Amino acid sequence: SYELTQPPSVSVSPGQTARITCSGDALPKQYAFWFHQKPGQAPVLVIYQDSQRPSGIPERFSGSTSGTTVTLTISGVQAEDEADYYCQSADSSGTYQVFGGGTKLTVL
Amino acid sequence: QVQLVQSGAEVKKPGASVKVSCKTSGYMFTSFGINWVRQAPGQGLEWLGWISGYNGNTNYAQKIKGRVTLTTDTSASTAYLELRSLRSDDSAVYYCARSLLSTGGGDFWGQGTLVTVS
Numbered sequence: 001s002y003e004l005t006q007p008p009s010v011s012v013s014p015g016q017t018a019r020i021t022c023s024g025d026a027l028p029k030q031y032a033f034w035f036h037q038k039p040g041q042a043p044v045l046v047i048y049q050d051s052q053r054p055s056g057i058p059e060r061f062s063g064s065t066s067g068t069t070v071t072l073t074i075s076g077v078q079a080e081d082e083a084d085y086y087c088q089s090a091d092s093s094g095t096y097q098v099f100g101g102g103t104k105l106t107v108l
Numbered sequence: 109q110v111q112l113v114q115s116g117a118e119v120k121k122p123g124a125s126v127k128v129s130c131k132t133s134g135y136m137f138t139s140f141g142i143n144w145v146r147q148a149p150g151q152g153l154e155w156l157g158w159i160s161g162y163n164g165n166t167n168y169a170q171k172i173k174g175r176v177t178l179t180t181d182t183s184a185s186t187a188y189l190e191l192r193s194l195r196s197d198d199s200a201v202y203y204c205a206r207s208l209l210s211t212g213g214g215d216f217w218g219q220g221t222l223v224t225v226s
Contacts, residue, residue, distance in 0.1 A: 032212070090210075
């Protein structure tokens with residue numbers, strides 16, 4: 001079955017730039033989506049269709065893609081950005097969606 | 109404003125079935141699909157399936173295909189997830205999310221429904 005691979009954890013200091021990667025063979029063909037989730041809350045969409053930012057999401061969140069890897073970049077990280085981050089996409093057929101295993105972002 | 113409101117927590121015995129509802133408002137139900145996602149305690153997100161609000165077309169995750177059925181009632185702007193032959197590892201918070209594409213997304217989410225199998 002199709003898998004998306006994320007690093008389990010990323011740590012940055014406030015004001016620095018955090019980059020969270022997500023790798024999958026079908027990413028050149030399928031859009032990627034990024035969510036963050038804080039404990040006890042539902043996920044929140046922060047990037048859709050690889051690089052688009054929903055209304056209400058701060059400009060410090062951006063998405064990019066290069067081959068089989070997509071990257072969520074958070075510029076000028078703030079303490080409130082500490083959360084679990086998940087990438088999501090679909091297999092090459094577009095039939096099955098999948099989430100990455102999640103990355104815990106720690107703001108030091 | 110867009111809202112997705114899910115039914116309340118459920119406690120079921122192994123082998124039973126559960127049906128979770130997701131009542132939507134604030135948008136045209138038939139213009140979007142609904143993704144269903146679950147999260148076991150302390151674990152990551154797991155995609156379960158997607159249903160079109162327009163024509164009821166579905167895609168199901170291979171892992172639970174055969175035990176899950178997604179349906180909609182367009183007159184009530186409500187989506188449903190039914191999971192059968194429940195096992196202890198089905199215990200999780202179940203979420204619905206509005207999704208334009210069948211290949212991903214979820215711009216608005218329900219509050220989650222805790223299903224406990226015990």
